[in-house]
Amino acid sequence: MRIVEIREKTCPISSPIRNAYIDFSKMTLSLVAVITDVIRDGKPVVGYGFNSNGRYGQGNLMRERFIPRVLEADPESLVNADGSNLDPHKIWDCMFRNEKPGGHGERSVAMGTIDMAVWDAVAKIANKPLYQHLADEYGDGKPNREVFVYAAGGYYYPGKDDTMLQNEMRSYLERGYSVVKMKIGGASLAEDQRRIESVLSILGDGQRLCVDANGRFDMDTAVAYAKALDQYNLFWYEEAGDPLDYELQAVLRSYYRNPMATGENLFSMQDARNLIRYGGMRADRDWLQFDCALSYGLVEYLRTLDMLREHGWSPSRCIPHGGHQMSLNIAAGLGLGGNESYPDLFQPFGGFPDGVEVKDSRIVMPELPGIGFEGKSNLISVMQELSA
Structure with missing residues (x-):
């Protein structure tokens, strides 16, 4: 072989x-x-x-x-x-x-x-499906085929007003998502608050909305946003500052009582461990977003999961960045808390196999060998061109 x-x-x-x-x-x-x-x-x-x-x-x-x-x-x-x-x-x-x-x-x-x-x-x-292989090799052989997913979007776009943002979020709800994410930090705090409130007017409950600053803020701005966001009771406040600024993340917990999320731009077990050691992350409420496709792959991700357990963290606090089927399989096979999803963006690489439906922000993994790419027709056709 x-x-x-x-x-x-x-x-x-x-x-x-x-x-x-x-x-x-x-x-x-x-x-x-x-x-x-x-x-x-x-x-x-x-x-x-x-x-x-x-x-x-x-x-x-x-x-x-x-x-x-x-x-x-x-x-x-x-x-x-x-x-x-x-x-x-x-x-x-x-x-x-x-x-x-x-x-x-x-x-x-x-x-x-x-x-x-x-x-x-x-x-x-x-x-075997990869999730079953992972459950057999590293778990109890019993994967959880039902995986939480949220719809990532809400990007800044030329000419995009609040009505267009609301329509985008409505489309995710109509497709079965109950939790969505939008971008912040690319406008003023006042403008971002207006955008958030326009989305919440549709969602109703702040726990249905994540916001993501993509590491843009310095300490003062991160704290100012934390104070303003606290009233909304959001699902999470994501990547306020530079991913390697562990002090900023640690200080932020003093100003923000609700869940925070970070980690998508940490690319090794060692960097992830430094976040856990020095970043003030709270295992009872915060979320970790390490993405195996950016951080040396699943072999390194397994080391990261072992490290997290040693520090009292459950794999269920991990919801990876990236919106790809690899992390879906890891979530189902190794007990992660869910996965990001891009319903409209980065096609044909984002999304699920054909026929997989989202219901209340959950999907059921199909029984497809490997990662399941063969079940997504517009993606596998591109892949097979490379291997032909």
Whole structure:
């Protein structure tokens, strides 16, 4: 058993939207196919992966360092003990060979994308949904196929007024979501409060709304927003300051009693551990958003979950960023609290397999081998072009 080839393609996911920090007018991602010599139904088993929005494609890093290391390795060094499947942990170690610790940056995205494709291949070779494979290997064998999802949107957009924002949120409610998210920090506090109140006029309950500042605020602005937002009783106040400014996050808890969320831009177990050690996050109410596709993949995410347990955190406090099916499988297989969802954006990479319905912000995972990409027709057609 061996990996025959690993292919990468940079794909555009551009959009005129913006958050408080960046616009998405030139956004890209990397699509990866891991082609194995295992034959099913007359065709090689292929694992697919892609990185989450917001970090651009990583093809050069993959082609120069990580893909050659895997393909040049002894194939027997990359399989499990009985030779029945690929071993994602051994493949991860192979990719990281000759890499210094620290300075995670874009490297973690490149490895995380390949790692996703490896896990897809592993679950397909095992002929199981990835969530079932994870429950069997790392849990009690009983996945929770019902997963909480929220609709992420509410971006700033040229000419978008409060009525358009309200219409967007209504469309999510009509599609079965009961919790939604909108962007803040790209306008004045007064304007953002007006936007929030216009959305709450539709939602009714503040617990149905998350707000996301995308790391834009300094300490004074983060505190000013915290004081203003407290009255709304929101589902969460997300990423107020720079993701590595643990002091800002720790101070903020003194001004904001309701749930906060952060972590999507922390790309290693070590950075996640520093957040838990020094960021003042509260295990009884706050949410962690580490995204495996940006942070070295599921192999590293498993280390992060182990670290969280050691510090008294439950996996159920994790709701990953990214809106991809990989994190849906992790949520179902390893007991996370849910997953982000992009109903309209970053297509065809966002969303669920065809026929999966959202009801009260929950979906039921279909029984598809691997991550389940083959169940999403507009996505698998793009993926199969790469592996053909």
